Amino acid sequence: xxxxxxxxxxxxxxxxxxxxxxxxxxxxxxxxxxxxxxxxxxxxxxxxxxxxxxxxxxxxxxxxxxxxxxxxxxxxxxxxxxxxxxxxxxxxxxxxxxxxxxx
Amino acid sequence: xxxxxxxxxxxxxxxxxxxxxxxxxxxxxxxxxxxxxxxxxxxxxxxxxxxxxxxxxxxxxxxxxxxxxxxxxxxxxxxxxxxxxxxxxxxxxxxxxxxxxxxxxxxxxxxxxxxxxxxxxxxxxxxxxxxxxxxxxxxxxxxxxxxxxxxxxxxxxxxxxxxxxxxxxxxxxxxxxxxxxxxxxxxxxxxxxxxxxxxxxxxxxxxxxxxxxxxxxxxxxxxxxxxxxxxxxxxxxxxxxxxxxxxxxxxxxxxxxxxxxxxxxxxxxxxxxxxxxxxxxxxxxxxxxxxxxxxxxxxxxxxxxxxxxxxxxxxxxxxxxxxxxxxxxxxxxxxxxxxxxxxxxxxxxxxxxxxxxxxxxxxxxxxxxxxxxxxxxxxxxxxxxxxxxxxxxxxxxxxxxxxxxxxxxxxxxxxxxxxxxxxxxxxxxxxxxxxxxxxxxxxxxxxxxxxxxxxxxxxxxxxxxxxxxxxxxxxxxxxxxxxxxxxxxxxxxxxxxxxxxxxxxxxxxxxxxxxxxxxxxxxxxxxxx
Numbered sequence: 001x002x003x004x005x006x007x008x009x010x011x012x013x014x015x016x017x018x019x020x021x022x023x024x025x026x027x028x029x030x031x032x033x034x035x036x037x038x039x040x041x042x043x044x045x046x047x048x049x050x051x052x053x054x055x056x057x058x059x060x061x062x063x064x065x066x067x068x069x070x071x072x073x074x075x076x077x078x079x080x081x082x083x084x085x086x087x088x089x090x091x092x093x094x095x096x097x098x099x100x101x102x103x
Numbered sequence: 104x105x106x107x108x109x110x111x112x113x114x115x116x117x118x119x120x121x122x123x124x125x126x127x128x129x130x131x132x133x134x135x136x137x138x139x140x141x142x143x144x145x146x147x148x149x150x151x152x153x154x155x156x157x158x159x160x161x162x163x164x165x166x167x168x169x170x171x172x173x174x175x176x177x178x179x180x181x182x183x184x185x186x187x188x189x190x191x192x193x194x195x196x197x198x199x200x201x202x203x204x205x206x207x208x209x210x211x212x213x214x215x216x217x218x219x220x221x222x223x224x225x226x227x228x229x230x231x232x233x234x235x236x237x238x239x240x241x242x243x244x245x246x247x248x249x250x251x252x253x254x255x256x257x258x259x260x261x262x263x264x265x266x267x268x269x270x271x272x273x274x275x276x277x278x279x280x281x282x283x284x285x286x287x288x289x290x291x292x293x294x295x296x297x298x299x300x301x302x303x304x305x306x307x308x309x310x311x312x313x314x315x316x317x318x319x320x321x322x323x324x325x326x327x328x329x330x331x332x333x334x335x336x337x338x339x340x341x342x343x344x345x346x347x348x349x350x351x352x353x354x355x356x357x358x359x360x361x362x363x364x365x366x367x368x369x370x371x372x373x374x375x376x377x378x379x380x381x382x383x384x385x386x387x388x389x390x391x392x393x394x395x396x397x398x399x400x401x402x403x404x405x406x407x408x409x410x411x412x413x414x415x416x417x418x419x420x421x422x423x424x425x426x427x428x429x430x431x432x433x434x435x436x437x438x439x440x441x442x443x444x445x446x447x448x449x450x451x452x453x454x455x456x457x458x459x460x461x462x463x464x465x466x467x468x469x470x471x472x473x474x475x476x477x478x479x480x481x482x483x484x485x486x487x488x489x490x491x492x493x494x495x496x497x498x499x500x501x502x503x504x505x506x507x508x509x510x511x512x513x514x515x516x517x518x519x520x521x522x523x524x525x526x527x528x529x530x531x532x533x534x535x536x537x538x539x540x541x542x543x544x545x546x547x548x549x550x551x552x553x554x555x556x557x558x559x560x561x562x563x564x565x566x567x568x569x570x571x572x573x574x575x576x577x578x579x580x581x582x583x584x585x586x587x588x589x590x591x592x593x594x595x596x597x598x599x600x601x602x603x604x605x606x607x608x609x610x611x612x613x614x615x616x617x618x619x620x621x622x623x624x625x626x627x628x629x630x631x632x
Binding site for chain 1: 116119120121122123124125126127129130131133134135136137138139140141142143144392554556557558581584585586587606607
C-alpha cells in the first residue's frame with residue numbers, strides 16, 4: 001500500500017529510474033562546467049555516494065515509520081553529518097587528475 | 104573553462120542541469136516518504152504477512168556446525184546431565200506448590216528459614232541447589248507468593264480498565280487452550296501418539312498401516328530428505344514462520360509426569376520419539392513495543408500451538424505416530440535446547456532462542472515423531488558473541504533475572520553450560536506486570552527482534568559474515584546511543600516504578616481510543632520517577 005491508497009510502489013520506482021536519467025546528464029554538464037573530467041571510477045564514486053546518501057536519509061525515516069522518533073532525528077543528523085563529510089571528500093577526489101575543459 | 108555560453112537562455116545544457124536539479128529535489132524529497140512507508144509497512148511484519156516458506160529467509164547453510172562442536176564450544180557439557188522436572192523447574196508450578204506449603208504453615212515467617220517449612224524433598228533439594236550457587240530463589244518465590252500475587256490483584260483492580268482492551272485481545276487468542284484445542288493426550292504416548300481420527304472414527308495408526316500395507320499403499324517417503332522437505336513445506340503452510348528438525352536428545356525430555364498418564368511418575372523416553380520438529384511464530388509486531396503492560400504472549404502461543412497441532416495430525420494421517428508439545432504448558436519436552444540443535448537459532452543471554460529472522464520474538468512448539476527425516480544442524484550466526492557485549496536485556500530487566508556476566512563460565516544447568524535466567528526473579532515480575540500475564544521485555548528490547556525491512560536486513564546480512572566484528576560494534580553503539588532505553592525500575596509497580604512500557608502501545612490497542620470507560624493510566628506517574 002502507498003499512503004493507504006493502493007500500491008503505487010512499482011510506479012514510484014519506475015519514475016525514480018526515469019528521473020535518474022536527467023540527474024546523470026545534468027551532473028555531467030555541471031561537472032563539466034567546473035572542469036572536472038569524469039572517469040569510470042569517478043562515476044562509481046559519485047554514484048555510490050549519492051545512493052548511500054539517499055539510503056541514509058531513507059533509513060532514518062524508516063525508524064520514524066517504526067515509531068522511534070528519538071532514533072529518527074538522531075540518526076538523521078548523524079547520517080547527514082557523515083554524508084556531508086564524505087561528500088566533501090568525494091568532491092576533492094573528483095577534482096583529481098583533471099584536464100581543462102574543452103567546452 | 105567550461106562556463107555555460109547560454110547567457111541565461113534555455114539551451115540543451117541548461118535544460119539538463121535544471122532537469123537534473125529538479126530530479127535530485129524530487130528524489131531527496133520522496134525518499135523520506137518511502138523510508139517512512141517502509142517503517143510502517145505491515146509487509147515487514149515477519150510471520151504475519153505470509154504463510155509461505157519465504158518467511159524463513161535466512162540462509163543457514165554457511166553458519167552450520169556439527170552437534171559435537173555445539174556441545175564442546177558453545178554449550179559445553181560440564182557435568183552429569185539430568186532431565187528437567189515439571190514440578191520444580193517450571194516457575195508457576197513451583198510457586199503454586201510453595202504457596203500451598205505456606206498455607207499449611209500460616210505461622211511461618213520468612214525469618215524462620217526454609218527448614219522450618221518442611222518442604223517436599225524435591226522442592227527442598229531444588230532450593231538448596233540454587234542457594235549453593237548464590238541465588239536465593241526460595242526468598243524470591245516466597246516474596247512472589249506472599250507479596251507479589253496479592254499486590255498484583257490489587258493493581259489489576261486499580262489499573263485493569265486501562266489495559267482491558269489488551270487483555271481482551273490476548274484472552275481471545277488464549278481461547279484455544281482454555282477449550283483445550285488440540286485435546287490433551289488422555290493415554291500414554293505409546294497409545295495416544297498412535298491414535299488418528301478418520302472421518303470421526305478413532306483408529307490406531309498401526310492398524311491403518313497394516314491395512315495400507317496390504318494394498319501396497321504404505322506412505323513411505325522416498326528418502327529422509329523428501330520427508331524433511333515436505334514436513335517443512337507443510338509446517339509453513341500450517342502457519343509456522345520457521346521450522347527446524349533434529350533428533351530428539353533425551354536430556355531435554357521431562358523426567359516425570361508425561362501427559363496422558365495420571366500422577367507424576369518418572370517415565371522413559373518413548374522409543375518412537377526419535378525426531379523433533381520445531382515450529383515457531385513471532386508475536387504480532389504492532390503490540391510488541393507495548394510490553395510488558397500492553398503486550399501478551401497468547402497470540403504467539405496460539406499460532407505455534409495451531410501449527411504444531413496441525414502438523415501432528417498431518418503426520419498421523421500419513422501413518423506416523425506424533426505428539427505435539429505446545430505452549431503455554433502442554434509439554435513433555437523443553438523447547439529451547441531442541442530448537443538450538445535444530446538450527447532454528449542460538450541461545451541468547453536472555454535464555455531465549457535468538458533466531459536470525461526475528462531474534463527472540465519467536466514462540467515455539469515441538470512435534471515428536473519417529474518419521475526418519477534429514478536433520479538440520481545448529482548454527483552460529485554471531486548472536487552468541489553479540490550477546491556477550493550487548494547486555495541491553497540484562498540492564499533493562501525489571502527483576503534483574505538476566506545475568507550481567509561476561510560469559511557463561513560457571514553457569515551450569517542440568518549438566519550444560521549456557522545462559523540461563525533466574526526463573527524465580529523472572530516470575531516475580533510476571534506477577535507484578537499488569538494483565539495479560541508475563542513480561543516479554545527481553546524479547547522486545549533485543550536488537551535482533553526487529554521487523555523484516557531493508558534497514559534491519561542490512562544488519563542481518565552483513566553482521567554474520569563480518570569477521571572483524573565492526574558491524575556488531577557499530578550496531579550496538581547505535582542501538583545504545585540513538586534508541587530510547589527506559590530505566591529498569593520504571594517498569595515496576597508504583598511507588599518504585601510506574602508500570603512503564605518499552606514503547607507506547609499502538610492506538611488500536613488502547614482502551615481510551617475506543618471506549619468511554621474511566622481509566623487510570625499509571626504511566627502518567629513516570630515523569631515523577
